[in-house]
Amino acid sequence: MRYMEGEFIINGKRKVIQFENDDLLLDVLRNNGYKEVKCGCREGTCGSCVVILDEKLVNSCQVFAATATGKKIITSKGLGDIKNPHKIHKALVDAGAVQCGFCTPGMVLAIYYLLKEEKNPDEEKIKEYLDGNLCRCTGYEKIIEAVKSIIEGKYG
Amino acid sequence: MEWFFPDDLSDTLKLLKKGYILHSGGTGILMGDIKRIKGLISLDKLNLNYVKKEKNKIIIGATATFSDVIKNLKKIEPENILVKAISKAASTPLRNRITIGGSIAFAPLWSDILGPLIALECKVKVIGENKGEYKISEFIKSPEIKKYSMIKEISFDRGTKKSAYFTFKRTSFDFSIFNISLVLKDKSLRIALWGTKDKEKRLIELEEFLKKNDKFDEDDLRRFFKPEFHNNIYFSKEYLQELAMIQLLRMLNEIYGR
Numbered sequence: 481m482r483y484m485e486g487e488f489i490i491n492g493k494r495k496v497i498q499f500e501n502d503d504l505l506l507d508v509l510r511n512n513g514y515k516e517v518k519c520g521c522r523e524g525t526c527g528s529c530v531v532i533l534d535e536k537l538v539n540s541c542q543v544f545a546a547t548a549t550g551k552k553i554i555t556s557k558g559l560g561d562i563k564n565p566h567k568i569h570k571a572l573v574d575a576g577a578v579q580c581g582f583c584t585p586g587m588v589l590a591i592y593y594l595l596k597e598e599k600n601p602d603e604e605k606i607k608e609y610l611d612g613n614l615c616r617c618t619g620y621e622k623i624i625e626a627v628k629s630i631i632e633g634k635y636g
Numbered sequence: 637m638e639w640f641f642p643d644d645l646s647d648t649l650k651l652l653k654k655g656y657i658l659h660s661g662g663t664g665i666l667m668g669d670i671k672r673i674k675g676l677i678s679l680d681k682l683n684l685n686y687v688k689k690e691k692n693k694i695i696i697g698a699t700a701t702f703s704d705v706i707k708n709l710k711k712i713e714p715e716n717i718l719v720k721a722i723s724k725a726a727s728t729p730l731r732n733r734i735t736i737g738g739s740i741a742f743a744p745l746w747s748d749i750l751g752p753l754i755a756l757e758c759k760v761k762v763i764g765e766n767k768g769e770y771k772i773s774e775f776i777k778s779p780e781i782k783k784y785s786m787i788k789e790i791s792f793d794r795g796t797k798k799s800a801y802f803t804f805k806r807t808s809f810d811f812s813i814f815n816i817s818l819v820l821k822d823k824s825l826r827i828a829l830w831g832t833k834d835k836e837k838r839l840i841e842l843e844e845f846l847k848k849n850d851k852f853d854e855d856d857l858r859r860f861f862k863p864e865f866h867n868n869i870y871f872s873k874e875y876l877q878e879l880a881m882i883q884l885l886r887m888l889n890e891i892y893g894r
Contacts, residue, residue: 524666542733611728
């Protein structure tokens with residue numbers, strides 16, 4: 481087993497982390513306290529592990545940690561927390577779009593990425609950007625409602 | 637496993653000669669047994685993620701992701717079939733990782749990009765031991781080209797007038813079972829099928845027929861369109877053949893405005 485050391489910029493903070501050469505970014509994040517990055521399928525299909533890596537939404541289970549050193553990573557907690565929730569957190573809660581909550585951190589980031597990339601997305605665009613995030617609980621309607629409420633300006 | 641992060645192409649090629657494997661998006665590598673890999677060469681620092689037009693050609697760098705291609709090619713040639721095809725491939729986060737070079741090198745049976753590239757008569761520029769520019773079909777059929785070599789970029793002619801793309805999947809996020817690509821440039825139509833027994837099929841006879849005949853019907857197509865598919869665990873090869881036939885007819889009608 482070979483080890484590497486690298487600096488990651490996670491939610492605005494620089495962290496030097498030691499990891500194995502073939503570690504995935506998902507595992508490095510979770511092993512270093514970022515449990516909001518969920519481990520679902522490990523195949524890049526469920527979206528529960530997505531993070532923003534250098535401004536792009538990616539499945540952290542599909543990224544070797546070694547290639548993420550020196551890059552900016554945002555997780556759901558980087559956008560807000562229980563005391564200061566982001567408007568996306570608020571919108572999802574208000575819309576009743578959180579049941580078990582497992583998909584939610586990934587959904588938050590997918591929505592964040594959508595709103596960053598698209599000025600005024602319609603429902604089709606919302607579904608396109610969320611196409612990599614599976615939810616077994618809600619049936620997606622409430623999630624889409626939440627996104628629409630943000631677009632309509634309900635949260636400023 | 638060791639990691640290498642070369643700054644330039646010549647260092648990259650030296651590392652390739654030592655038997656290490658190229659890594660750009662990496663989603664293909666993760667499908668295999670990574671414990672067996674001796675070393676990975678990250679292509680991150682090589683700046684091969686461009687999408688540009690040069691005179692009458694479009695040139696795409698090997699590490700351009702699907703998202704890079706959609707975003708930039710839409711500005712240059714919005715009707716281009718690659719925009720249509722790649723937009724239906726995988727998912728948003730995966731399109732931010734999957735690269736053009738990786739897709740061509742890996743050439744999986746479920747690819748959404750190779751059929752369109754064949755219809756575009758794309759050329760693959762290779763550097764290293766097997767340096768040269770290869771037609772995409774030749775590159776796919778000749779794995780020996782990849783030995784101690786790497787894809788630097790691909791290119792194809794501009795000037796797509798119309799295009800149509802159909803991909804058959806069980807769900808929108810699923811792998812493609814087969815896909816059909818039609819590209820109309822000037823007055824010549826190119827038709828490529830991907831996902832057959834031989835992986836790919838360019839329908840040259842049908843193209844020639846359509847050049848000489850303004851009118852066509854299902855019987856005409858059946859004469860020239862005899863794709864061979866593998867039996868799939870969900871669909872028989874007969875079903876896939878029939879489905880491909882009907883879809884092709886619809887796409888031709890769409891292209892010719894009927």
